[in-house]
Amino acid sequence: MxxxxxxxxxxxxxxxxxxxxxxxxxxxxxxxxxxxxxxxxxxxxxxxxxxxxxxxxxxxxxxxxxxxxxxxxxxxxxxxxxxxxxxxxxxxxxxxxxxxxxxxxxxxxxxxxxxxxxxxxxxxxxxxxxxxxxxxxxxxxxxxxxxxxxxxxxxxxxxNTYALAVRSEAVAELGGITTMSELAALPVEDRTFCVESEFNSRPDGMNPMLAHYGLERGAADGVPNGNIGIYDTGAIYSATDDGACNFGEVFTTDGRLDALDLTVLIDDLAFFPAYNxxxxxxxxxxxxxxxxxxxxxxxxxxxxxxxxxxxxxxxxxxxxxxxxxxxxxxxxxxxxxxxxx
The missing domain is CATH 3.40.190.10 (Periplasmic binding protein-like II)
Known part of the structure; x- marks a missing residue:
């Protein structure tokens, strides 16, 4: 003023x-x-x-x-x-x-x-x-x-925080998954992820997120490195929708979630920081x-x-x-x- x-x-x-x-x-x-x-x-x-x-x-x-x-x-x-x-x-x-x-x-x-x-x-x-x-x-x-x-x-x-999203038509195929803690119950071959390069390496990103939910990156019984694809930010949504991975790193208020019918998993163990x-x-x-x-x-x-x-x-x-x-x-x-x- x-x-x-x-x-x-x-x-x-x-x-x-x-x-x-x-x-x-x-x-x-x-x-x-x-x-x-x-x-x-x-x-x-x-x-x-x-x-x-x-x-x-x-x-x-x-x-x-x-x-x-x-x-x-x-x-x-x-x-x-x-x-x-x-x-x-x-x-x-x-x-x-x-x-x-x-x-x-x-x-x-x-x-x-x-x-x-x-x-x-x-x-x-x-x-x-x-x-x-x-x-x-x-x-x-x-x-x-x-x-x-x-x-x-x-x-x-x-x-508007980070989240993992899955194409809605695959939810039933993945045992009706709704929460991130349920990732650990999936077969290893179903634990596939699309993430951006920053999230892949940041100290509050992919590796600590997996550890928070009881999964070890690179472990044969956790999330093998081959299960993680690195994409440009804008490409993650379409890659997830196309089935290139089961779970894509997204932002919770992005309009493409609805446009592509992606379902956001509940962060039930409260890993991601609040971005109200x-x-x-x-x-x-x-x-x-x-x-x-x-x-x-x-x-x-x-x-x-x-x-x-x-x-x-x-x-x-x-x-x-x-x-x-x-x-x-x-x-x-x-x-x-x-x-x-």
Whole structure:
């Protein structure tokens, strides 16, 4: 919120050269899934259950996001919500990479974004210990970041973490498998995996995951190395669907899960860290405009894995614009209205 009384923003003018460069880059950057470049376009907004907030008129609200599909959708949801609440919204979504968005919030050059608890915990805050419990992860991140001038709002149910998925038609063939702990009961020849190179080698990836579930990589009675295929990230979904392996490493809110009818195994022994998304604010912004945090607290509970998979699918598979998908969802939920109706 660019107020003349904000010393942080006025003394950060030197940083705007960096921001301008990032924005120029984001104008031509493609999303992680190979989509068309995103723009600042959003349709006209009318109030719904989100109505003009007292004190918002004439106040700037700057929203940022990263440059992959899910973040573009969440960024547009934030832009639409802020507009319906009466703010003058500046859309700085589609920045290339996590660190630029983090820097904008830390420096007060952006007021909010949707961020993942696991990303903050492991990447920004440099913690080594993974936390699978979603509530504990959120609280741990909140407790540290509040000291950095950043406030984490209410988390959404959606948890965009790693998972293993199997093509649905093979579930019965594999004994009706539904959980990762059941992998150990399968014949060795059925324990086949498609993973990306990073997950294959990372310290919280393939090897410790197998060990966590009682399987030894390379062992004849565990998971022989020949049972593991290395693929580009985007190719894992189709390879799993085609039967190149029984189990593919996926992300739980990816729209291709539904498009290809892949079933996600339950991480019943809680290996993967929580990656719940939550609205994250520059603390001075919510202190200056009471009620801002509450707007997003009403949106968060509606953002489930199923909802995001559906929206991601509309963009990645059906080719729709993120702003249009976000707009339709916000109208369906009653948060906003179409002023032309």
């Amino acid at each position: 660019y107020r003349s009384s904000s010393r942080t923003r006025l003394t950060s003018l030197g940083r705007w050269g960096v921001v301008a460069g990032l924005l120029a880059l984001s104008a031509v950057a493609l999303t992680g899934c190979g989509l068309k470049p995103a723009t600042s376009y959003v349709p006209a907004v009318g109030p719904g259950s989100i109505t003009p907030l007292e004190g918002a008129e004439g106040v700037d609200l700057t929203v940022t996001s990263k440059n992959f599909t899910e973040q573009l959708l969440l960024g547009k949801i934030a832009v639409l919500a802020g507009t319906a609440a009466g703010f003058d919204v500046t859309d700085l979504s589609n920045l290339p990479g996590s660190q630029p968005t983090r820097e904008l919030i830390l420096s007060g050059q952006a007021d909010m974004l949707w961020e993942y608890t696991g990303t903050a915990w492991l990447t920004y805050l440099g913690q080594d210990e993974s936390i699978a419990d979603q509530d504990k992860m959120w609280q741990a991140v909140y407790d540290i970041d509040i000291q950095n001038g950043i406030t984490w709002g209410a988390p959404a149910p959606m948890n 998304v939550a609205p994250v604010f520059f603390t001075e912004s919510i202190e200056a405009t009471p009620g801002l945090e509450e707007i997003f607290a009403r949106i968060s509970p509606k953002l489930t894995d199923e909802v995001l998979r559906g929206m991601n699918r509309q963009v990645d598979v059906d080719g729709k614009e993120p702003a249009d998908v976000a707009y339709a969802w916000m109208i369906d939920e009653g948060f906003i209205t179409d002023p032309t109706d």
